[in-house]
Amino acid sequence: METTSRAVAQAPAAEGAQHVPSARRTVDGYLEAPFPWYGLDEAFTGPRWLMQVGTAADGAVEHGSVGHGDEPSVRHETAGEDRGKFAVVVTVAANPSRRSADGTGLLEATTVSSAAWLAGVGLLSYTWPGQMDHSLRDDWLDQQTETAWELADDLGGPEWSTLSLPVDGVPTPFHYRESEFGWVLAGSTQEGVHVGAYGRGMSAYGLGFAMIKDITAYA
Template identity: 50%
Template sequence: MNEAVRPQFAAVDFPVYGLDEMWRGRRWLGSVCSSAAGRVECVTLGHGDWPSRRPDDPSPGRFVTVVTVPRRPRRHSGDGGFLDATSPATAAAVAGVGLLEDCWPWHIGRELRNDWLRQQIEVAYHLAERLDDEELWRPLSLTVQGKATVLRYREAEYGWVLVGEAPDAYVGLYGRGVSPHGLGLAQVKDFDEYADPAG
């Protein structure tokens, strides 16, 4: 492993998911989010093009990012507070915000862009708490560890979001330019198949 980039991935203590072997495109390391106590709480892995962060690009990137959130109860945060128990809504919120951050409207002025992003993040959290609303989320079956699994799916202006459950974890996916239909997830056994960020 690249010692400058990958130590946090080596410290992950829960199953991490990425697209399965049917994905023939590029794979890259995303991010690792940790609590104040230093415990990893969320991991993302990317597939396809590195997000351009320019939705107005005439040739926007094609990518899928997979979010893995471990199943954990309510617990101490390490700074005197508490972290809520994780749930599918946790993965949905991370995926929804991730899509916004990777696909924000470049043509909007800086001040308006900040207001837009703040408002859209609030919407993403609101949607994450309403996963059972069939008008907002539709069922979509994907293969997870070789087993057909129904996830919740919604389209957004700049891409799509999926959320569901995997063995010992909750998963969220977001993407653009790649159809979510027919994708499959599998536990990642070796991060060496994933390139360093932007590498």
């Protein structure tokens, strides 16, 4: 479905993963990307922060995420505790099928499903059900990750609806779904990248996306 392996996409969701405070995150990887980054547009006036980039085997940056609002944490999953309000925007380079770095095979093209997959797995990074036994978390994550993969592969299925949101001021169709954990959406831009997003506590219906003019402003 996409160039990034499941192992890479699952990395942020690994049990016990610690999310580095914004001040310690580096903008270098974002600056190396040969494609534009997207975030929420100027209508959003809250905090913005870097997350991480994903790279191919040859080190080329292929996707990455930026956050908006309260930095989410699995610590908020305790029953009755405020989970925070956030929206994360995932940018994925739109790449056609091409040869792997070692020339031994072809890498699959990135598609809107790639953005939907990364957004779905990203949401799982902060979604441990309250009071779940520690020994059951790996099984739960495996099951939910497989479900996210299957859903991303079937964007025309009944689990998804269509939502029109502005991208650089232009109404753009997105695939959208909600769950008990939050929401996920995915679409494409006129700038040759796919955009995914996930969040909770912030309504997806009121969001707008825009090309980030200065990614260092997120650092």
